[in-house]
Amino acid sequence: MQDISRDLLMQASKGDMQAFEEIYRLASSFVYSVALRIISNADEAKEVTQDVFIKIYNNLRRFRFRSSFKTWVYRITANTALNALKKNSKEMSRRAADYDVALKAKDDRATTTQAIEMDDNKKLLSSLLDMLNPDQRACIVLREIEGLDYKEISRALGININTVRSRLKRAREALLAHGKRGDRP
Secondary structure (H helix, E strand, O other): OOOOOHHHHHHHHOOOHHHHHHHHHHHHHHHHHHHHHHHOOHHHHHHHHHHHHHHHHHHHHHOOOOOOHHHHHHHHHHHHHHHHHHHOHHHHHHOOOOHHHHOOOOOOOOOHHHHHHHHHHHHHHHHHHHHOOHHHHHHHHHHHHOOOOHHHHHHHHOOOHHHHHHHHHHHHHHHHHHHHHOOOO
């Protein structure tokens, strides 16, 4: 996500729709990407993205710059996505991930073999993430895919740093146990 200036955030918090539209333009793909990785469904991720921006719009005037805007958006996105995932967990576990939408940039020079391998890797990643419970999945996505440190994950999800460590440990153990069995998801 691109840096968003404090001035732009202040303008939007005072009701400036052009400023809010600029924030949306700068942050929407980031929000969608995080939501998609947690939910593993493009349509649901779009819904979560819209819900997140409604929450941002309604609460921006309360943002006090105690954390970075990016951390605040991570927290809103992760919590909104987790709530949606928990609400639809049975239905969501049956769906295949649609990462093609999230990975718009496609190398036209890629050979057919490379394209097939990429598709297989996306399906494998989705299957592995689907094995985890929603709380573990959120922590793994934020740590391993988004690159947040434990403290940032703790702030983003509003949980204790030891809970982050515990969820990541359990998620990694589950993935390793699956890998030792040698079967593909």
